[in-house]
Amino acid sequence: xxxxxxxxxxxxxxxxxxxxxxxxSRRTITDSRDNYDPRSLDPALSxxxxxxxxxAYVFDGLTRFTPDAKxxxxxxxxxxxxxxxxPAYRFHLRQGVQFHDGTPFTAQHVVSSWExxxxxxxxxxxxxxxxxxxxxxxxAAGRAKSIRGLRIVDxxxxxxxxxxxxxxxxxxxxxxxxSVVLPNLDPxxxxxxxxxxxVEWKHDDYLLFAKNDSYWAGxxxxxxxxxxxxxxxxTAVAEFESGAVDLxxxxxxxxxxxxxGGDAVMMSVPALQxxxxxxxxxxxxxxxxxxxxxxxxxIDRREIVDRLISGRGRLAAGVIxxxxxxxxxxxxxYPFDVTTARKLLAEAxxxxxxxxELWVGSNPVYVRIAEAIQGYLTAAKIRAKIVxxxxxxxxxxxxxxxxxxxxxxxxADYPDAENFLYPLLHSANKGVGGNVSFFADAGxxxxxxxxxxxxxxxxxxxxxxxxxSIAFDQAPMVFLFFYNELYAVQPWLTGFTPPVIFxxxxxxxxxxxxxxxxxxxxx
Numbered sequence: 253x254x255x256x257x258x259x260x261x262x263x264x265x266x267x268x269x270x271x272x273x274x275x276x277s278r279r280t281i282t283d284s285r286d287n288y289d290p291r292s293l294d295p296a297l298s299x300x301x302x303x304x305x306x307x308a309y310v311f312d313g314l315t316r317f318t319p320d321a322k323x324x325x326x327x328x329x330x331x332x333x334x335x336x337x338x339p340a341y342r343f344h345l346r347q348g349v350q351f352h353d354g355t356p357f358t359a360q361h362v363v364s365s366w367e368x369x370x371x372x373x374x375x376x377x378x379x380x381x382x383x384x385x386x387x388x389x390x391x392a393a394g395r396a397k398s399i400r401g402l403r404i405v406d407x408x409x410x411x412x413x414x415x416x417x418x419x420x421x422x423x424x425x426x427x428x429x430x431s432v433v434l435p436n437l438d439p440x441x442x443x444x445x446x447x448x449x450x451v452e453w454k455h456d457d458y459l460l461f462a463k464n465d466s467y468w469a470g471x472x473x474x475x476x477x478x479x480x481x482x483x484x485x486x487t488a489v490a491e492f493e494s495g496a497v498d499l500x501x502x503x504x505x506x507x508x509x510x511x512x513g514g515d516a517v518m519m520s521v522p523a524l525q526x527x528x529x530x531x532x533x534x535x536x537x538x539x540x541x542x543x544x545x546x547x548x549x550x551i552d553r554r555e556i557v558d559r560l561i562s563g564r565g566r567l568a569a570g571v572i573x574x575x576x577x578x579x580x581x582x583x584x585x586y587p588f589d590v591t592t593a594r595k596l597l598a599e600a601x602x603x604x605x606x607x608x609e610l611w612v613g614s615n616p617v618y619v620r621i622a623e624a625i626q627g628y629l630t631a632a633k634i635r636a637k638i639v640x641x642x643x644x645x646x647x648x649x650x651x652x653x654x655x656x657x658x659x660x661x662x663x664a665d666y667p668d669a670e671n672f673l674y675p676l677l678h679s680a681n682k683g684v685g686g687n688v689s690f691f692a693d694a695g696x697x698x699x700x701x702x703x704x705x706x707x708x709x710x711x712x713x714x715x716x717x718x719x720x721s722i723a724f725d726q727a728p729m730v731f732l733f734f735y736n737e738l739y740a741v742q743p744w745l746t747g748f749t750p751p752v753i754f755x756x757x758x759x760x761x762x763x764x765x766x767x768x769x770x771x772x773x774x775x
Contacts, residue, residue, distance in 0.1 A: 275744035275765040279475035284488045284497040294439040296369040296377045298428035301754045308755040311431035311444035315422050321667035321752035323423045340413040347408050349468045352443045358407040365432045381424035386413040417705035420668050473763040500740040507562035517741040521750035522575050524664035529730035530688040542600040544727035548586040549593040550632035557733050565733035570720040571672040573734050578669035578716025593632040605633025611658040613643030622659050650688040667753050669716040691728035
């Protein structure tokens with residue numbers, strides 16, 4: 253049985269018993285990845301994946317992500333870091349761009365959009381990507397009537413001053429909340445500058461979009477895009493098998509039957525998702541790095557990945573996904589070595605072993621992983637009691653520092669190593685900030701502060717790699733695996749690349765073979 257190749261090496265695999273079908277004549281691409289409604293079509297309220305995907309279809313930001321998670325120009329043609337002591341960027345905006353209703357795009361729209369997203373009257377949003385702007389926090393708190401760091405030079409030029417140096421700032425502007433909107437945005441009938449015009453939203457069923465023929469980067473080749481909302485994975489599978497949808501995110505528990513035979517194209521892509529066990533480095537024996545290393549050595553991660561998630565994961569040797577800059581892809585993960593684990597425990601003064609609590613939420617897959625971890629730890633004299641709670645309650649316990657260990661995951665908000673290293677391990681983020689290991693290392697913090705201020709990406713990646721090495725050695729977590737997404741793609745869907753980041757695929761090159769042949773035949 254073949255393992256699934258990366259998205260750069262696509263192969264034909266099973267469609268779960270799907271028969272050979274001819275390409276449809278329709279011109280609407282139908283996606284089935286979302287299993288619940290977007291929260292809103294307002295970029296300022298983009299706090300979930302379905303909303304972020306839909307926002308990326310209708311709206312643009314100054315920058316955007318490619319499917320392989322690179323940042324590229326969006327409504328800003330280019331930008332530069334201005335010389336001087338104060339960190340500031342100058343953005344050169346595209347001229348001739350129009351909103352879907354014909355309104356010309358200008359720098360004023362950027363300022364009003366960001367003010368709207370940060371405005372305290374905008375309830376329920378997450379405007380963190382814009383908070384590094386000078387004065388943004390004061391504005392968001394109602395202490396200022398404008399954002400000091402924003403200055404319009406002319407209709408196509410904008411300068412943005414920051415509170416402090418932050419080399420990843422252009423990446424943050426590709427987040428949905430930084431999208432550019434009209435001042436009178438109606439979320440029920442959203443109008444943007446993006447590649448797709450909003451047509452219809454039938455709640456809990458689908459969202460329909462039509463291509464923007466005047467899109468500044470060129471109109472999408474397909475006439476329309478339908479984002480289906482399918483709550484049950486089995487229903488999505490059935491609709492894919494019938495040919496009603498063109499793209500399926502294969503459920504983790506349904507991997508095996510899709511790996512060989514049939515006519516669907518299978519594409520695997522590394523998701524920016526780390527699955528790990530946070531080890532609270534302030535509690536009892538867990539304060540000793542030797543104990544934390546012993547825990548890492550006692551677990552057979554390869555067996556967990558192969559047996560419990562059908563091989564859909566790459567063993568982690570740090571917190572940086574291997575697809576991101578700064579990852580040390582030559583570093584080996586902790587091996588499965590119970591003998592050395594016991595030796596380290598004895599050296600730390602715990603020859604008779606230790607007792608710990610391993611917390612886990614309600615995700616059935618994670619519960620099974622926790623049970624497997626418990627079994628492995630027992631062999632190394634690490635007696636782990638599983639504490640299962642509703643997922644939100646388990647996370648809250650970990651943030652409050654009452655959990656010895658917790659099995660959880662971390663999805664990237666933006667494709668940069670900083671989004672793993674800084675929230676998960678910097679001492680400034682202990683507890684509610686994301687660092688449920690309560691890890692504190694002066695050398696690590698210093699490297700991360702330098703990396704965040706470094707404008708050169710190559711230099712930044714060197715610092716990331718050094719910080720990740722410290723974390724790997726100190727073992728404030730069990731580095732389990734990075735998850736791989738698996739897509740089933742109909743053979744008639746061309747030009748699709750699976751996205752690494754959730755808003756990195758905007759359907760700018762994808763088309764349906766049947767629709768294309770029909771169009772060509774009518775000429």
